[in-house]
Amino acid sequence: MSQSIIGKLEALHPLPEEDKKLLHAVVGRGKTLKAGDDIVREGDHTDVVHVIIEGHGFRYKTLPDGKRQIIGYLVPGDFCDLYGFLFDRMDHGMAARTQCRIAQLTEEHVLMLTSRPALARALWWSELVNGSILREWLVNMGRRTPSARVAHILCELLVRLQVVGQATADSFKLELSQNELGDTVGLTTVSVNRALQRLRGAGLISQSGREITIPDVAALKAFADFDPGYLHFRQDREERP
Amino acid sequence: MSQSIIGKLEALHPLPEEDKKLLHAVVGRGKTLKAGDDIVREGDHTDVVHVIIEGHGFRYKTLPDGKRQIIGYLVPGDFCDLYGFLFDRMDHGMAARTQCRIAQLTEEHVLMLTSRPALARALWWSELVNGSILREWLVNMGRRTPSARVAHILCELLVRLQVVGQATADSFKLELSQNELGDTVGLTTVSVNRALQRLRGAGLISQSGREITIPDVAALKAFADFDPGYLHFRQDREERP
DNA sequence: CGGAGGTTTGAGCAGCCTCAATGCTCGTGG
């Protein structure tokens, strides 16, 4: 299913067939990491670019007192540290939260990809979108209620997973513990649990294990104040007049 | 004082003299905005790149209920929306918080600049640093106490303003109201006020109007858990063994 | 069967937010 690495980029920018082939060839099969493994540790130097082929991960920072903040999710197609080799040390860590297949590209590989205009554009775009997501998360943590924060993340996951073919129109598998969800939105596990209960109580979501179903997507989006514009997907752009 | 637009970039990457000249020539004198003016509004389309020559601004998003979240500060030397013309609409607004001089570069101008390797590198670097700051802010809001949050922002401002020659070793002028500080770190004005009082009470800062003095910079940094690594300044890189 | 990791629940407290009023500072106009 390494098809999904294309999905993420094509959602942002169309790619010629030969670019897709090049991408597959350069990325290859990748190496396998198991859930919980670090992809890159905080403070490490790295001179390769990691690409998620399969599986899910996240970026995080830890504080001296052991608290952790998750600062981004990694999905198939993500170039985790594009141009990150410019920095001599990583200012945050990245970890696999499910089993992952990950490619490690050298600078030459990256140059090969970015010499293709459409690919370069898609990668640029994806970097810009990463920044945009970060800004939206800031809004989420700073200015929304706990329930709305959790609802907002669920909306984002629904949309982002749809793009890589891992969600239906109204459901997806949440690959995160409530603890990790809390580390994402700045709440404790207990508060996340109660926020989810409120969402269930309001009929905005239903859960069976980690399978999340959203009976009325528009209602959840409204509740969460979720506007997918910040994800800058092509489909949104083309729907507009 | 348009010297400071160089300061910001040179703090990240050294520039040849001719690149600096080119930068000055392209940027020019810019146009003047008064405090409170919008540089770009949320949802606008823009096909120019705004560069802050002089003055301070911020990026923000507003919520349906009128709440506001500040998602970044703009200082002299910032290319506010580099490559932002790739997007068809801004997902956030930018406003001047003091009087500003602002240049508007066309795509050709930008191409002229990025065809110089050192400049391209410096601009890339500065984009990466913007992302890094965003991640640190996320940690700040999600996982630090109100006092530490405010202290952290003060540390960041001290360091960032030093780079553009607008702060001494231990003091700077805070160009933000307590309301704006609150919109930055996810607190109310009242809580910011009380956080500042605690910092003053602990002897970590002293204030005279909006002039902030930090008697013991190391102590404030320790209290705030501030590690300037995320700003990726050259000076930090070169100090390391 | 046992254990680990994750979810759920309860009680109690600290602290952030809301609401509201009072000062303070500085620039403007009389």
Place this chain on the structure above:
DNA sequence: CCACGAGCATTGAGGCTGCTCAAACCTCCG
């Protein structure tokens, strides 16, 4: 020179709610 107003800083009271601490339960999986 002073009165005035706008914008910002500061203070107080009170309620809500997110956090802490702790325990129980549930679900896989070896």
